[in-house]
Amino acid sequence: MRLRRTVHVTYASEPGSPDLENEDFLSAGPRLAVVLDGVTPMVRTDTGCRHGVAWYARTLGGHFVRLAGRDDGQVTVPLADCLAGAIVATRDAHAGTCDLAHPDSPAATVAAVRLRGDALDVLDYLVLADSAVLLDLGEERLTVFTDHRAGDVGRRLRAEGEVPSAPRVRSFRNRPGGYWVAADRPESAYEALVGTIDATGLRRLAVASDGATRLVDTFGTYDWRGMLDALAADDGPAGWIARTRETERADATAEPARRRGRGKVHDDASVAFLRPTP
Numbered sequence: 483m484r485l486r487r488t489v490h491v492t493y494a495s496e497p498g499s500p501d502l503e504n505e506d507f508l509s510a511g512p513r514l515a516v517v518l519d520g521v522t523p524m525v526r527t528d529t530g531c532r533h534g535v536a537w538y539a540r541t542l543g544g545h546f547v548r549l550a551g552r553d554d555g556q557v558t559v560p561l562a563d564c565l566a567g568a569i570v571a572t573r574d575a576h577a578g579t580c581d582l583a584h585p586d587s588p589a590a591t592v593a594a595v596r597l598r599g600d601a602l603d604v605l606d607y608l609v610l611a612d613s614a615v616l617l618d619l620g621e622e623r624l625t626v627f628t629d630h631r632a633g634d635v636g637r638r639l640r641a642e643g644e645v646p647s648a649p650r651v652r653s654f655r656n657r658p659g660g661y662w663v664a665a666d667r668p669e670s671a672y673e674a675l676v677g678t679i680d681a682t683g684l685r686r687l688a689v690a691s692d693g694a695t696r697l698v699d700t701f702g703t704y705d706w707r708g709m710l711d712a713l714a715a716d717d718g719p720a721g722w723i724a725r726t727r728e729t730e731r732a733d734a735t736a737e738p739a740r741r742r743g744r745g746k747v748h749d750d751a752s753v754a755f756l757r758p759t760p
């Protein structure tokens with residue numbers, strides 16, 4: 483495949499705390515944008531893995547990019563197959579040294595977009611767990627793919643009168659009726675939201691970890707279109723994350739009843755932004 487169009491690619495990835503390793507993985511090019519968000523374990527020192535969550539996200543992301551970016555001419559390997567292959571390769575890289583049956587074994591969310599064809603007119607997407615893919619397909623068509631199944635588990639338990647603890651929610655991980663993340667079993671790749679669409683009118687797209695969508699889905703200060711406009715501005719993804727940090731800091735110092743953020747004040751934040759020229 484020959485790429486006949488210019489694609490402007492910008493991205494930023496920032497740890498939630500300067501004292502902790504960034505557990506997001508980001509890779510972006512004109513045809514492929516991938517963001518993984520390593521799942522924070524309940525107890526950092528108790529995961530059964532000697533490598534850690536950042537290693538897991540980095541290793542899985544590297545294998546996924548290698549498989550999804552392979553160009554064998556006519557054959558296109560579906561993104562779910564690429565993710566399944568990456569999960570197996572990552573599992574094999576530490577099955578001999580680590581306890582992968584540990585309930586808090588390293589895991590990651592995955593969001594990816596792949597553009598195909600000489601004119602980039604075919605688009606594949608994959609979303610597994612709470613990251614987001616935003617597509618501006620022109621003519622007021624804005625599509626957002628997110629996977630809310632982890633949050634749904636908590637909401638369902640609360641609706642049933644339970645105050646869900648972290649271990650209780652985690653017990654639904656990678657189980658039918660629960661929620662799915664990439665961990666050690668390739669089957670979870672086939673639980674991802676996937677699709678292939680006509681991208682003829684594509685104007686711009688973003689792939690983001692949940693730490694980089696908080697201005698929209700936690701604080702409500704932007705809508706999805708506003709997020710794409712901000713990413714297209716001169717300060718781009720880095721400016722977007724800086725604005726997220728400002729809002730998080732203001733929220734953390736607000737009176738408890740007025741706070742919108744839950745859990746950690748800052749989360750690892752990663753976003754890739756692609757804009758093909760017409």
Ligand SMILES: [Zn+2]
Nearest residue numbers: 531533576580
């Ligand atoms: Zn390990």
